[in-house]
Amino acid sequence: MRVELRGLGKSYDGHGWALRGVDLDVTSGSILGLIGPNGAGKSTALRMVATVMEPSSGSIVYDGSAPVSVRDQLALRRRIGFLGDGNPLYRQMTPVEYLRFYGQCFRMDEAELRAAVDEVLATFALDAKRDTPCGSLSKGMRQRLLIGRCLLHRPELLILDEPADGLDPRGRSDLRKILADVRDRGVTVVISSHILRELDDLCDQVAILQRGEIVVSGPVEQIIDRFEVDRFVYQIRVLPDGARQAPDVFARHRALIEREDTQDGLPCFAVQLQQGEAAMPALLSALLSNGVQVVTCSRLRSRLEDVYDRISDDKVN
Amino acid sequence: MHPITELRAAARPFVERSLRGPRLRRSIALSLLLAVITCALGLWLALGHGELERDVREGVGLERSIWTRMHEDHVYIAHDSWDFHEAEYQREALLQDTDRELATMGGVVASMTNQGMQTAIAAVQVDRVPARHAALRERTAEALARHRAWVGPESVGRSYGFDWNRPEDVRRLAAIVDRDFVPAVETYASPLSVGGAIGVIGLLAAFVLFALGTVVGPVLVGIAVAQEAHENTLQPLSGTSLSPRQIALGLILGPLAPIAIVAAPQLVLALAAAFAVGHPLPVLAFLVVLLPCAWVIATLAQGVGLHAGKRRGPGTIGMALLALASTWALTGVVLGLEGRISNGKAAAMTLLPSGALSFFLREAFITPLRDVASVTSSFDAGWFAGRLAVAMLACLVVGTLALLATERRIFGRFGTPLLRHEAWIGVAVLATLTLLAVPEAPTQAWLATLAMLIMPMQILLMGRVPVGDAPEGAARVRTGALLGEFASFFAIHAVLALVVLGAGWLGALHPLALAQIGWGLLVAGLVSIRVVALPARLPALAWAGFSYVVAIVTFATGAVNIAIASEPHRGAGAKTPIFVLWEASPWLGLVQAGLTIAIPVLFLRALASPARADAVARGEA
Numbered sequence: 049m050r051v052e053l054r055g056l057g058k059s060y061d062g063h064g065w066a067l068r069g070v071d072l073d074v075t076s077g078s079i080l081g082l083i084g085p086n087g088a089g090k091s092t093a094l095r096m097v098a099t100v101m102e103p104s105s106g107s108i109v110y111d112g113s114a115p116v117s118v119r120d121q122l123a124l125r126r127r128i129g130f131l132g133d134g135n136p137l138y139r140q141m142t143p144v145e146y147l148r149f150y151g152q153c154f155r156m157d158e159a160e161l162r163a164a165v166d167e168v169l170a171t172f173a174l175d176a177k178r179d180t181p182c183g184s185l186s187k188g189m190r191q192r193l194l195i196g197r198c199l200l201h202r203p204e205l206l207i208l209d210e211p212a213d214g215l216d217p218r219g220r221s222d223l224r225k226i227l228a229d230v231r232d233r234g235v236t237v238v239i240s241s242h243i244l245r246e247l248d249d250l251c252d253q254v255a256i257l258q259r260g261e262i263v264v265s266g267p268v269e270q271i272i273d274r275f276e277v278d279r280f281v282y283q284i285r286v287l288p289d290g291a292r293q294a295p296d297v298f299a300r301h302r303a304l305i306e307r308e309d310t311q312d313g314l315p316c317f318a319v320q321l322q323q324g325e326a327a328m329p330a331l332l333s334a335l336l337s338n339g340v341q342v343v344t345c346s347r348l349r350s351r352l353e354d355v356y357d358r359i360s361d362d363k364v365n
Numbered sequence: 366m367h368p369i370t371e372l373r374a375a376a377r378p379f380v381e382r383s384l385r386g387p388r389l390r391r392s393i394a395l396s397l398l399l400a401v402i403t404c405a406l407g408l409w410l411a412l413g414h415g416e417l418e419r420d421v422r423e424g425v426g427l428e429r430s431i432w433t434r435m436h437e438d439h440v441y442i443a444h445d446s447w448d449f450h451e452a453e454y455q456r457e458a459l460l461q462d463t464d465r466e467l468a469t470m471g472g473v474v475a476s477m478t479n480q481g482m483q484t485a486i487a488a489v490q491v492d493r494v495p496a497r498h499a500a501l502r503e504r505t506a507e508a509l510a511r512h513r514a515w516v517g518p519e520s521v522g523r524s525y526g527f528d529w530n531r532p533e534d535v536r537r538l539a540a541i542v543d544r545d546f547v548p549a550v551e552t553y554a555s556p557l558s559v560g561g562a563i564g565v566i567g568l569l570a571a572f573v574l575f576a577l578g579t580v581v582g583p584v585l586v587g588i589a590v591a592q593e594a595h596e597n598t599l600q601p602l603s604g605t606s607l608s609p610r611q612i613a614l615g616l617i618l619g620p621l622a623p624i625a626i627v628a629a630p631q632l633v634l635a636l637a638a639a640f641a642v643g644h645p646l647p648v649l650a651f652l653v654v655l656l657p658c659a660w661v662i663a664t665l666a667q668g669v670g671l672h673a674g675k676r677r678g679p680g681t682i683g684m685a686l687l688a689l690a691s692t693w694a695l696t697g698v699v700l701g702l703e704g705r706i707s708n709g710k711a712a713a714m715t716l717l718p719s720g721a722l723s724f725f726l727r728e729a730f731i732t733p734l735r736d737v738a739s740v741t742s743s744f745d746a747g748w749f750a751g752r753l754a755v756a757m758l759a760c761l762v763v764g765t766l767a768l769l770a771t772e773r774r775i776f777g778r779f780g781t782p783l784l785r786h787e788a789w790i791g792v793a794v795l796a797t798l799t800l801l802a803v804p805e806a807p808t809q810a811w812l813a814t815l816a817m818l819i820m821p822m823q824i825l826l827m828g829r830v831p832v833g834d835a836p837e838g839a840a841r842v843r844t845g846a847l848l849g850e851f852a853s854f855f856a857i858h859a860v861l862a863l864v865v866l867g868a869g870w871l872g873a874l875h876p877l878a879l880a881q882i883g884w885g886l887l888v889a890g891l892v893s894i895r896v897v898a899l900p901a902r903l904p905a906l907a908w909a910g911f912s913y914v915v916a917i918v919t920f921a922t923g924a925v926n927i928a929i930a931s932e933p934h935r936g937a938g939a940k941t942p943i944f945v946l947w948e949a950s951p952w953l954g955l956v957q958a959g960l961t962i963a964i965p966v967l968f969l970r971a972l973a974s975p976a977r978a979d980a981v982a983r984g985e986a
Contacts, residue, residue: 100603100776122606130604136597138382145385152378153605197601 049127049204049236050076051097055106058092066092067260070106074238074253079231081247081268082240083356084257090240091133091209093257097238098130098207110205126154129198130207139183143174143193146182147200154201168196171226187214195223199230206230208239224250248352256359263359268352275355280321281306281348282328290340291315297338301331314343375611379619384626392626400630403573407566411557418555425702426727427565427734428556437533439481439540440549441474452550459547477548481541482516485509487527488538494529501535504542512546560642561734567638568730570631571651575722577628578659580690585620587666588683590771594674599775609772617663617768639729647729651722654753657760658718662690664767671771676901698723702731708745708804715752715802716817718760755798762794770828783828785850789857791825792818796858800865807869808931811862812924815855819886819920822854823893830897842898844891844972851890873931877943878923884961885920888912891968898972905971912964918945919961 056070067089074080082090095101097108099121107114115121138146144165151161169175172192177185182193191214198206206227212220227237227250241247247254248268255265264271286294298305298319307318321327328345335342384392410418411427422428431442441456443449455474485505494502528534557565593599593616602612632652639648666686673682697719700710706724714720770782783791799814829850830842862870892913899905922945944961947954 098604102778118608122608125604126606128604130601132600132604134597134600136601138598141382141385145382148385149378149382150601150605152381153602153607155374155606 049111050074051205051236051238052109053093053097053106054109056093056096056103056108057105058089058096058101059104065104065260067096067257068105070257070262072255072262072265074236076111076236077231077234078252079227079237079239079250081251081254082238082257083242083247083254083352084240085242088257089260090257092260094130094207094209094238094240095132097205098128098132099124100130100132126201127204128207129201129203129205131194131198131209131211133209137182137190137194139181141182142179143169143182143185144178146193147197150197151200156201164200164202168200171199172196173222188216188219191215192219192222195226204235206235206237208237210241211239212241251352254352256356258359264355272350272352272355275350275358279350279354279358280325280328281318281350281354282321282345283316283318283348284335284345285311285314285316285343286335287341287343288315290335290338293338294335294340297331297334297340301327301334303327303331318348371611372614375607375615376618378607379615380622383619383622388623389626392623395623396627396630399573399627400570400634403569403631403634404566407569408562410569411562411565412555412559414553414555419553422555422557425568426731427561431553434556435477435548437537437540438549439477439537439544440551441477442551442553444553446552449550449552456547456550474548474550478515478546481544481546481548482509482512484527484534484538485541485546486516488529488534491527491529498529498535501539501542502529505538508542508545515546557734563638564642564730564734567635567642567648568726570634570638571648571726571730573631574628574635574655575651575719575726576694577624577631578655579662579719579722580687580694582621582624582659583662583666583690584683584686585624586617586663587670587686588679589620590616590667590670591674591677591679591682594671595677595679603776609775610768613667613768613772613775617667621663642730642733644729644733647725651725651729654718654721654725654757657757657764658722661760661764661767662693664764664771666690668767668771671774693717694719696720701725702727708748711745711749712752712802712804715749715756716799718753718756721753721756752798752802755801759794759798763791766791766825766828774833777833779831779833781829781831783825785829788825788829788850789853792822792854792857793861795821796861797865800858800861806931807862807866808873808927810866811870812927814862815858815882816920816924818854818858819889822851823889825854826851826890826893827897830894832897842894842972844894844969847894848887848890851886851893855886870931873927875927875930878926878930881919881923881926881943884965885916885918885923888916888919888964888968891965891972892916894972895968908967912968915957915960915964 051072051074053070053072053074056067056072057065058067059065070089070093072080082093084090092101096103099108099115110124110127115124138149141149147165147168148161151164156164169178172195174189174193174196177189182190185193191211195208195211198208212223215223227239231237231252239247239251251268253265253267254271256263264274266274284294294315294317295305298317302322303319304322305317305319309316321331332342332345410421413419419428419431423430429437434440435442441452443452452472452474455472459474459478486509489502489506489509527538555561599612603609607615635648636645639645669686670679670682673685697714697717700713700717700720701723710720714724766783766787769787773780773782795818796814799817800810803810803813803817805813826847829847892909895905895909944954944957946957
């Protein structure tokens with residue numbers, strides 16, 4: 049499902065805007081990541097896309113048409129899976145009962161529902177807990193169940209608000225795989241998260257929201273490339289003997305050390321060159337002349353997190 | 366899609382959720398157990414000889430007291446076999462000894478015989494005997510002549526009065542004469558037969574239906590919705606294919622599903638018993654009234670659960686709902702079962718339909734089983750049926766309005782729970798019902814119905830105050846417009862009062878009283894708007910409560926002034942107090958005068974304050 053947000057805005061109190069002038073185009077079968085600090089308007093945007101909140105301005109177009117009536121919205125919701133923020137679950141219900149309840153709320157027929165419940169329980173590794181009350185499940189299991197509920201009725205658009213909350217590293221890894229599988233089935237995914245590493249290599253496009261407005265949006269690679277232009281970070285591995293002198297040389301050549309660690313037993317520096325790529329030969333030469341023997345030197349590609357940090361810093365500044 | 370299909374789609378998830386796992390089996394087992402208990406309890410209460418069963422039968426009018434039975438039927442009721450044989454022995458001795466004065470004999474049988482003779486003597490001494498009782502008088506005189514020796518000449522009929530026009534006296538005399546003055550001796554037994562026992566089972570089953578439909582079911586609905594609101598589990602439902610109306614209906618139908626299973630055998634028992642005792646119509650009328658009552662209480666309980674559940678736990682809300690619904694039901698039971706039904710009582714039963722429910726059960730199962738003539742009722746059945754029909758219509762309308770308000774508030778979206786025309790419909794229906802039901806003179810009826818409608822109209826006004834996540838420009842409270850709507854409610858009432866009561870009450874109105882009533886209503890309206898629109902902080906609520914009390918006192922003062930003016934010998938020019946506290950002390954009068962200005966001004970200022978917008982933004986409104 050293709051989703052277009054046109055001038056979308058939301059005001060809760062009639063004075064300030066929680067979201068304003070948001071234009072986005074989410075192509076069918078892609079994953080859009082919404083990034084932003086708490087209060088940036090991510091949840092508000094997702095709720096409006098999920099049709100559970102009315103925009104104060106603008107419109108949302110799904111596959112070329114905007115719902116105009118309540119009936120349209122209800123029909124549209126059968127094509128949308130939405131996981132809002134917070135984790136409300138019926139504690140006395142078992143996962144099977146919970147999924148059946150929501151499947152019936154999506155008007156799934158009995159045979160389809162049974163098959164879908166079994167599939168979701170298997171996909172999210174909840175088979176062994178199918179008859180355990182939800183209140184007794186771990187936080188991660190509950191989160192998996194909530195995500196599974198959104199996929200139960202095989203939506204064409206999946207909207208997840210902070211889905212990785214409560215998941216352990218393994219759970220997060222599994223979630224990424226599941227979302228990739230979902231995308232491969234042609235489902236459009238809109239996901240919000242403040243843990244950027246989750247979205248880095250998963251999203252096809254991202255939109256960074258700050259104070260209710262989109263700061264930047266587009267394909268991940270394009271955004272990184274765009275903000276890579278004036279950001280040159282190199283990873284330099286040196287022999288241990290020169291590790292003490294290296295920081296002084298970096299300082300003299302205005303190379304900012306971003307990270308310092310050890311790789312394969314050798315000291316490793318991530319340095320950002322303030323003066324650009326042209327300063328690199330001089331730096332390498334200075335290192336060698338000061339007795340620092342360089343083993344490897346490679347340019348580090350920026351990550352989404354770096355881009356976000358940079359944009360955020362700019363905003364603060 | 367067809368409404369039935371829509372309803373089934375709404376009911377399916379919620380009903381299955383309520384009956385999931387072992388819950389269905391448990392509900393069926395409970396329903397069967399309850400049916401068995403109803404039958405066993407009914408048989409025991411109807412046929413048991415114990416003191417408790419007898420007290421219960423006497424309490425609901427199925428049996429006369431032992432003393433009344435002994436007196437009216439001229440029979441000695443023995444408590445046990447020893448007592449029975451002793452009384453039989455005395456009776457045989459008395460029948461053998463026909464020449465001795467009763468006063469010289471000992472024992473209860475001789476005493477009762479003597480009382481019977483004294484009653485008979487008093488009866489024949491009455492000069493004017495209705496022609497229809499002439500034969501009985503003749504038989505009495507003959508019997509007295511046969512047994513003259515039993516009574517001493519100096520005490521004849523001295524302390525016994527007799528009224529030939531009292532059916533009870535005539536029945537007792539006939540029994541005395543039939544038994545030739547000597548009382549029969551019986552061991553105590555329930556007066557009810559197996560047929561009567563079936564009736565008692567039906568009565569119990571119908572009261573179980575009454576309790577399930579108007580107390581247990583609605584309370585469960587309120588608790589279920591309160592729990593959803595409290596745990597924020599409604600929010601995910603907003604993203605499903607069910608509309609808010611379907612979810613609101615489902616949240617009623619789900620908790621009621623186990624109740625329906627438990628109620629089904631009781632319904633069968635009640636109907637079967639009604640047909641068995643030959644009075645099915647009152648039971649059918651009971652069911653016709655029960656459904657709208659259950660509907661309105663369930664939808665109101667749902668509204669309360671949704672509104673209060675965000676701040677209070679479901680347990681607290683359940684207790685409050687149980688107290689309210691039980692009070693409503695028990696008041697109706699007392700109203701419908703006790704004493705004779707007058708026009709005033711019939712009017713009260715239209716305003717309190719739980720009374721009508723009890724009344725129908727009394728007519729179905731108690732009146733036919735009484736072992737005395739029915740308590741005579743003097744009311745116009747056609748008048749009652751017509752008003753009750755309006756009351757049921759009001760229940761359906763109010764229940765539907767409550768459902769509409771719930772479906773609009775269920776996901777917390779901005780807007781008014783009720784539309785303007787919906788509030789007007791609610792006012793019109795309630796005003797019509799009260800105006801038709803109150804059997805008073807026009808002025809008193811106008812005042813009484815106005816007083817009755819203040820709180821319902823306040824609730825309807827609360828439904829017109831916009832709440833939720835507010836779009837641009839909508840967060841400000843339009844107090845003036847809302848007060849205008851509140852005034853329109855009373856205008857509707859006035860127009861309907863003119864139609865129903867005529868224009869007679871207009872003559873009793875005078876400007877001062879109207880100003881007092883108007884001020885009271887203005888403050889009542891402001892309190893309603895404030896409670897909904899601004900955050901609920903303790904000092905503010907205390908001030909609102911105090912202001913409301915002042916408003917009610919002022920309203921009552923105005924009403925009293927109108928009532929005084931409407932008295933024929935006082936007239937409209939009668940002297941009436943402006944500030945009622947002035948009568949107690951001028952200082953208190955000054956305080957009241959100050960409050961008259963301060964209260965509305967402070968409310969209007971608070972509602973115009975920017976703090977309101979902040980409250981909405983914080984989600985407190």
